[in-house]
Amino acid sequence: MSAAVEKEDIKSLVDGLNFRQKVDRSLGLIREAHEEFGDRLVVANSLGKDSIVVWHLAKRIRAGIRGFIVTTRFKPRETVTFMNDMCKRYPELEVFQSDEAIPERLYEDNPDLCCELLKVQPTRRAIKEMNAACWVTGLRCTEGRTRTDFLEIEERDVGLLKLNPILIWHEREVWEYLALHQAPVNPLYAKGYRSLGCGPCTRIASGPEERAGRWIGTSKCGGECGIHTRSLKVDYQI
C-alpha cells in the first residue's frame, strides 16, 4: 500500500486536515487495501463508536465486505443487544468468543491474562478462520496515552497488515460522522461512557483521556487489552 506516512506526519495530520479531508483519506485507505487484498480484508468491529464509523466507511467501498466481532461473557447487556441487532442487519459479521473456563474474578487478579484469553485469542482465531491478510480497526491516536504511536498501516505480524483508517480523527469528528449518517450507536454512550469494554473493567470517567474509564484501579488503567499490541499470528505467553 502506498499511503503510509511516518509518525511525525501523522501528528500534523490530526489538526492539519479538516473533517471532509479526513473522511476522504479514510475512504482512500480502505479502497486501496480492498483493491490489494479483496476478500482477505476483514473489518474488526468492537461495537464502539469508532468501529461503527469504520464499518460504515468500509461498506461505502464495498457493501459485502466481511467483518468480525470479538465478544466476551462480561459484555454489558446493552452491548450484547446492540451486537445482536448488528448481526441481524449484517449477516456478514462473524462473532468470536472464548468459552474457556477461567477463575471467576481473573479480571481483578490478572486482567492481562483475562484479556489474553477472552479477547486476544479469539481475535487470533478470527484472523485465522477468516483467512485475513489485512484487518481494519477503529483505533485513533487521540484516544489516550497508549494510542499515540500507531501508524495508519502497520505490519506487526509478517503476512498480516493492520489498517487504522481513522487513526487521525478526533472524538468529535467520529460523532460528527455518526450524526451525519444517522448511524445507530451503542446506547451506553447516552449514559456517559466514552470508551466501551467489558462490564467489570469499564467505568464512566471524567478527565481529558477518552480511555480513562478502562481498567480503573489496576495496572492496566487507561491501557490496552492486547489486540493492538500483541502478535496475532503467534500465541503469546503472559
Ligand code: SF4
Ligand atoms: S476487559 Fe476485563 S473482563 Fe474483559 S477480558 Fe479484559 S480483563 Fe477480562
